[in-house]
Amino acid sequence: MGEESTDIGQRSVPTSVDVARRAGVSQAAVSLVLGGKAAGRVGKKSQEAILSAARELGYAPNSAARTLRSGRSHVIALVVPDVNNPFFAAVFEGAERAARKEGYSVILITLKDIQDWQQLINEAFTTYAVEGWVLYTMRVPTAPLQELLRDKAILVDGFTDEMPSLLLDIQHGMSDMMQHLIQLGHTRIAHLAAAPDDETFRLRHRVYRETLLQHNIPYRDDYQLRSAFTLEASYQAAYQLLTLADAPSAIVCDSDMLAAGVYKAAYALHLSIPRDLSVTGFDDSLVSRILVPELTTVAIPTDTLGEQTIALLLSVLEKKQTPHFDPLLLSLVVRGSTAAIEDK
Amino acid sequence: MGEESTDIGQRSVPTSVDVARRAGVSQAAVSLVLGGKAAGRVGKKSQEAILSAARELGYAPNSAARTLRSGRSHVIALVVPDVNNPFFAAVFEGAERAARKEGYSVILITLKDIQDWQQLINEAFTTYAVEGWVLYTMRVPTAPLQELLRDKAILVDGFTDEMPSLLLDIQHGMSDMMQHLIQLGHTRIAHLAAAPDDETFRLRHRVYRETLLQHNIPYRDDYQLRSAFTLEASYQAAYQLLTLADAPSAIVCDSDMLAAGVYKAAYALHLSIPRDLSVTGFDDSLVSRILVPELTTVAIPTDTLGEQTIALLLSVLEKKQTPHFDPLLLSLVVRGSTAAIEDK
DNA sequence: CTGAAAGCGCTTACAG
DNA sequence: CTGAAAGCGCTTACAG
Known part of the structure; x- marks a missing residue:
């Protein structure tokens, strides 16, 4: 039995000193080996002795000490x-x-x-x-x-x-989504936006508006609503959109979470998705796959x-040269919540 | 300007020594005050001086040092x-x-x-x-x-x-759920269980089985399936249940996540929830409120x-006396996914 | 390649 | 109520 195993009762946590004693080396050598900085500084035999002593004692370096000393x-x-x-x-x-x-x-x-x-x-x-x-x-x-x-x-x-x-390349993601809907024949496209006034959401709205313009589809104020990220709020907003005299045939949402509220409103109004209403999300989170039918959305690859x-x-x-990343490509994921508009 | 503000260039992080110097007290006094242990040990004036010096310097105790020294x-x-x-x-x-x-x-x-x-x-x-x-x-x-x-x-x-x-009082939660379904007239009740072989899930199954027994409803092997926590797996399992010759009228799931797969299978088979099929979950997670109609489930109050x-x-x-907690009460939350069985 | 030592910034007993 | 000092367990420069 080594000297360090004489503690009675409370198992005291082993330190680098315990390991050093058992391996017959200095405490600094232990630190070097466990820190992966032993190359060319600690002999091979010592390294082995240290590693097996550490294993036997169940030693792990104390993080607080390490952080305090190294600043990392x-x-x-x-x-x-x-x-x-x-x-x-x-x-x-x-x-x-x-x-x-x-x-x-x-x-x-x-x-x-x-x-x-x-x-x-x-x-x-x-x-x-x-x-x-x-x-x-x-x-x-x-x-x-x-x-x-x-x-x-x-x-x-x-x-x-x-x-x-x-x-993130919000721009292309949103643009692809709008193109998708327009190709399906939608012209009454509402935008259910996120309430926080952040650039990422402003961008979505700008692209929404520009794409309509490009296709000579009128921009309607009554098709613009904002909602907090709660099911209740998005439900209310969607309900309001869907009970307009001239209700939209598609609702573009700033986030999958908001789309969930639209599903609820459609259900309450006995509208079938995608037959009566196309819905789209953003994020491709778990929410988009839980919804039935699965949600057409813009995927952010996490x-x-x-x-x-x-x-x-x-x-x-590390103050290295900052790598350049192009805006992260987002891809349109077409699922069951969007369909061609029916002739009526 | 104080002496500590003379550092040029890199803003060095202030320490308790810097605060002590500025406040004209000992480093230990700073530690006492910032650690909330000054009562009756540091004079009121010193305390105020320390606090304002700390504020002026933007001082926060170094956590690594604190942890190392105190062991907490x-x-x-x-x-x-x-x-x-x-x-x-x-x-x-x-x-x-x-x-x-x-x-x-x-x-x-x-x-x-x-x-x-x-x-x-x-x-x-x-x-x-x-x-x-x-x-x-x-x-x-x-x-x-x-x-x-x-x-x-x-x-x-x-x-x-x-x-x-x-x-957690899984027992009562599951029992309430089963009673609810039986009261609605269901007798063909399948159990979509979670794949992990954990006590919490074994318990759900035991209660499921016992409740059937109490009501003289036969236990059927072909109504028992297990699924991993993925939408694909639970979809497959539910699909299998729903395409049985004598398909269940209700599926009890071990988790809301599993219920989501059931919704998908029902949709694929053109079954309407709750008209053709009642579905129940467990957890009352966000999933249960995203699903349309909302899921009847057992709430675990997080x-x-x-x-x-x-x-x-x-x-x-703290090695205090361990408080006794009764198993956490779980409550049945009835929502739109369960309904009385229709006479056919 | 090895060892002895300084010191990171605190907390906490201890002496006044 | 105040001050001086030890020491937590490491990392890292430094001397051999």
Whole structure:
């Protein structure tokens, strides 16, 4: 039995000193080997002795000590508006997977119901020693926060001069969707927009409007509604659209979540999708596949998004040359919620 | 200008020493005040000086140093099978909210696609200095893992002698659901069970079977299917049930996610819910409200769950007397997916 | 290739 | 009520 196994009762957590003693080397050698910096600095025999001693003791380096000394935590924070939206759960998963490959881990910070997100981010700094930030918040942070996050954060699907951004090709995604509907013969196309006044949503609306114009389809004010990201709100908005005297034959939604409300309103009004009404979403989240019939939507590829996000953030953190990413390509996914308009 | 503002270029992060210097007190006093332990130990004037100095410098205690010294990180890990299931997103939110009140924060660990979750948990120990664990994994951990987690973890909706558990009253929830269907006149009730062989699902099945027995309804082997938590798998299983010669008039699902597959199969077979088929879920997740018509389900109250979970875990960590919680009450939520069977 | 040592920024007992 | 000091467990420059 080694000396370190003499502790009675409470199993004390082994430290690098315990490992060093058992392996017959210095504590520094243990640190070098476990930190993967032993090449050419610690003899092969010592390395083996250290590794097996570590294994026997169940040693794992103390993260707080490591972070304190090195100034690196390898923790990335992903800030999203709401995890209850399955789209953001998928974004988290994609970022998590990509980060793991690079030796980082991701914590999830939800802004929902939070007034003071400056405080929240401060807390995260304190609690987790977050090294880098991915803000998928659709809202450009305020000036003091930008100062705090300088050279540590990137913005996804939003733009500011103050911070590197990963852009999504909302433009083409939305345009493809509009073309799709127009090709199906729709001209009475309403837009159910997201309530938050973010650039990503303004962009959707601009493309909606321009595409109508290009096809000489009149833009109607009564076909424009905005809704919060709740089923109740989107239901109400859709109900209002569908009970217009001259109701739309298609409703384009800014998000799959909003489309779910449209399905409910259609059901309440005994309208069949896609026979009586075409509906489209945005995101290609789980929601789009749960809906029956499945939702035609614009896919945001969360795996690629995660990889590019992490690559961009790490380049910022390491002050390397920032890689250039073209806006992420979004593709139209045609499913059962859209159909050619029937002659009546 | 204070002495600490003389650094040129890189804004160095202020430390307690900087605050102490500016406030004209000792570093220890700063620690006491910021740590909320100043009562009766630091004079009122000093406290004020410290607080304003901290504010002016934008000081926040270094978490790594704090954790290293005190051995406390105030981080709780929540381990779930899959965040893409909106139910677990809601569980996270509930736990997060409850933990925040107690000064803890919650990181989310997803087991999906992970083979070796022992390693994952080890990693989390290393990376985040996790103090306490909530395992909502529906699988009792292996022996070495139990050793690692002793006195640090609780299990939710699962039972083992090795670990405190928070139980859900699956029994009554499932029983209420079955009563509901039987009262509606259903006798051909199939059970679409979850594939994982966990106690929580075995329990659902036991209650299903017993309730049939109590009502002299024959138990049929061809009405029993299991499905993984994917839409494709549950669709296939439901399709198989619905194309039986003597197809069920109701399908009871172990989870809302599984019910979504049933909706798809019903749609494919031109069966109308609830007219031709009643469907029920379990969890009352976002999924149950997205489905059209909305799903009759058993509600697991994630807010209460979060509060009890955190309360139980903290009592374990603080080695206080463990509070006793009765199994969490689940309530039947009747919505549009169930109806009285029609006379044919 | 190896060892001895400094020090990251705190918390906390201890002496006044 | 205040101050001086030890020490948490590492990483990393430095001297051999």
